[in-house]
Amino acid sequence: MAAATSGEVLNGLGSPFLTGSSKRNHTLAAPIGAPISGGSASAPKRVVIVAAVAAKKSWIPAVKGGGNLLDPEWLDGSLPGDFGFDPLGLGKDPAFLKWYREAELIHGRWAMAAVLGIFVAQAWSGIPWFEAGADPGAIAPFSFGSLLGTQLLLMGWVESKRWVDFFNPESQSVEWATPWSRTAENFANYTGEQGYPGGKFFDPLSFAGTIQNGVYVPDSEKLDRLKLAEIKHARLAMVAMLIFYFEAGQGKTPLGALGL
Numbered sequence: 001m002a003a004a005t006s007g008e009v010l011n012g013l014g015s016p017f018l019t020g021s022s023k024r025n026h027t028l029a030a031p032i033g034a035p036i037s038g039g040s041a042s043a044p045k046r047v048v049i050v051a052a053v054a055a056k057k058s059w060i061p062a063v064k065g066g067g068n069l070l071d072p073e074w075l076d077g078s079l080p081g082d083f084g085f086d087p088l089g090l091g092k093d094p095a096f097l098k099w100y101r102e103a104e105l106i107h108g109r110w111a112m113a114a115v116l117g118i119f120v121a122q123a124w125s126g127i128p129w130f131e132a133g134a135d136p137g138a139i140a141p142f143s144f145g146s147l148l149g150t151q152l153l154l155m156g157w158v159e160s161k162r163w164v165d166f167f168n169p170e171s172q173s174v175e176w177a178t179p180w181s182r183t184a185e186n187f188a189n190y191t192g193e194q195g196y197p198g199g200k201f202f203d204p205l206s207f208a209g210t211i212q213n214g215v216y217v218p219d220s221e222k223l224d225r226l227k228l229a230e231i232k233h234a235r236l237a238m239v240a241m242l243i244f245y246f247e248a249g250q251g252k253t254p255l256g257a258l259g260l
Contacts (some may be wrong), residue, residue: 074092
């Protein structure tokens with residue numbers, strides 16, 4: 001009974017609740033009071049290996065204290081790229097925190113695409129990005145009205161599905177939610193995490209998983225590493241876009257600011 005109780009306590013020390021990790025930490029405990037040859041009992045021995053609790057990262061590492069300004073109690077470090085930056089307390093409500101993370105992720109992905117597009121388009125055509133739409137030499141196979149209508153139709157459909165899936169996960173991977181039934185599985189969430197669907201459709205190069213017998217299998221370690229890298233690049237791209245807007249107000253371009 002004592003040995004069983006000790007084992008439960010030791011296993012409890014390695015639980016995610018105490019260690020602050022989503023991965024299971026292993027504890028090794030030798031049997032207590034196990035008999036040895038000669039009929040004598042050795043002194044109780046046990047070896048315990050417990051991972052230390054990882055300290056929360058701070059957006060100002062050199063400053064200690066500061067209360068919720070520097071170390072908000074509602075940010076526990078579980079989100080990728082969580083450095084405790086929430087001076088306005090926008091994430092106090094868990095529901096709002098989830099929504100703001102979704103918004104940050106989507107805006108960051110659009111910003112990364114925009115930054116790359118701005119550099120490549122200007123390097124290719126020589127036209128500043130904020131004048132491309134009005135330039136007579138711009139290549140436009142269809143009118144602005146057709147472009148706007150097509151974008152509203154296609155983007156409206158995709159964004160409406162994402163919106164519904166946010167509030168009702170897995171609701172958009174059924175046949176009736178897609179215009180053609182064979183693509184239903186493409187909208188399934190293979191990772192089980194909001195904003196990271198994975199699968200052969202959203203991860204065709206298998207950066208965050210592998211294909212086994214034709215089935216996409218997510219890799220949690222790869223996914224965690226890529227989530228952190230993505231959110232860092234997304235934040236950098238959003239800051240870059242803000243700078244591009246200020247430059248455009250002065251008639252400057254990113255390549256021009258770099259002297260290119």
